[in-house]
Amino acid sequence: MQYEKIGEHIVTPLKVCQSHAGYYIGRLDEYGGPFSRNSKEYFKNLEEAKSNFLNGNWTPRDTGSIKISLDYNLITEFRNVVNEHEFYIGLLRDSNGKNKWNLVCSCMDWISVVAGSLHKLYDFNSDKFTVTLNLMQYITSVDILSEAITQLYRVIKGNDLHPLKTDKSIFKQENSTDDNYFKHLRAAFGIHPINLTSKDGTNKNNNRYFASWTSNGWFYEGTFSVVLYSNDPYEEDSVLELDLWDINKYALSRYNLLYDLISEVKIIINKHIKKYLEVPIYITGEPIDQLEVLKTENSKRFGNHDGYWWEIDIICKLIKSSSEEIEKLDLQIVNGYRNYLISLIPEIKIKLENLEYNDESLGDSYSFIPNQEYIITLDNNVEKIFIEYAMYYNQF
Known part of the structure; x- marks a missing residue:
């Protein structure tokens, strides 16, 4: 039997070998023991292995560095x-x-x-x-x-x-x-x-x-x-x-x-932007009706409970509040604050039409609109909200 030298090892030329897993193309050492498996495949029987070996119908195994690197x-x-x-x-x-x-x-x-x-x-x-x-x-x-x-x-x-x-x-x-x-x-x-x-x-x-x-x-x-x-x-x-x-x-x-997936997300985002940038928001009637339209449009454009959902909801709640709920404040202060909140409606409309949102997208107005966490600390009490924010707004 002919042998070859690979490094310090004396081995056979490539040949059909057998292990518990099946037949494969590989090499044996000088003592007849397994040295390497060179074929990717295992073959079902000896005849199939010999035929594929002689015809070159087998795939060499990768033997380079196996350590992975994910970018x-x-x-x-x-x-x-x-x-x-x-x-x-x-x-x-x-x-x-x-x-x-x-x-x-x-x-x-x-x-x-x-x-x-x-x-x-x-x-x-x-x-x-x-x-x-x-x-x-x-x-x-x-x-x-x-x-x-x-x-x-x-x-x-x-x-x-x-x-x-x-x-x-x-x-x-x-x-x-x-x-x-x-x-x-x-x-x-x-x-x-x-x-x-x-x-x-x-x-x-x-x-x-x-x-x-x-x-x-x-x-x-x-x-x-x-x-x-x-x-x-x-x-x-x-x-x-x-x-x-x-x-x-x-x-x-x-x-x-x-x-x-990155390409797919970009396609989805671009389609959404194109769809809604071409659709103006028409609002008419009373401020409460306008806010209901904006809330619906906000759900379409930003999803429920995102975008300007909270701002629209709290403005609506404060505008609808009755005078009996805020007895401790001067009516002029209350009405001034309400008018300020109503003045934000056109701005919110424009932001929604442009699909524009960030944490300070309404500018200084955020100083005068209670955030969700703070409302919870006030137990959703409308009078407390007005006392806190209407008074604050009145100082400016």
Whole structure:
């Protein structure tokens, strides 16, 4: 038999080899033991392996650096885009009766955690127990990243059909998408290894499978395996392998879907702006009627309870208050303050038409309008509100 020298190792040329996981293209050492697996694929039988080897129908495995690097600037860009316009946040806060903004915030936080620290979890040189736990934490982190991206698609596009939903290019499983096969690896390598319904992620029967602890692979750095035991006394044990290179490619491909989500958010925002900038707000009649129109328009443009919802609501409440509710104040002061509040209506209208909002978008008027937190401290007592703010306004 011919041998070659790779570094300090004496090995065979590439040939068909066999392990518990199946047939593959690789090399043996001078003693006949496994040295490397060079094919990405495993083959079902010897004949298939030989045929693909001779015809060159096999895929070389990646063997470069397996440490992952997720560009943290990408999640920062996404966060900036969704936070740029107050109306987009408001619309998500009350979307068909659901607060989807809270979900978006949670997803952004956890994606930031994974993007910022996944590479720090790479420590697989310890004993087998520590390696098992470290790998479980690593896979769980990637799972959180993937699920967060899926959740963002549900919020932003209305479904979880992201562009890679049916992709099989990473794990190259004929009968399983990358998403489904990753879930199988996640289950076997730590999430619920003692209660598996399948040994390959697809073929389900009445059998149950139980995974061993994780062992470092002997092909390349970053390969791991577990033995799968069956509750069927006549079924032989099998080996399930995991290549960290593939896990990292899976993580990176899902993380990069943020580019698609950023584009989608910008499209939604631009459509919303174009739609409402072209629609003027017509208000006529009494101030109370005008405020009701503005409240409706505010809900369309900024969502319920966002934008100028609070300002419109408190102005309406104060204008409608009766003289009996504010006996302790001079009527001239009360009417002066009411007239001031009414004078803000045209300004709010213009701000709504222009989809313009920020914390001080009504200028100095904010000094004379009680905020929501302060109203709570006054127990929603109209007289107390007038005493506090009408007197304050009267001084200017």
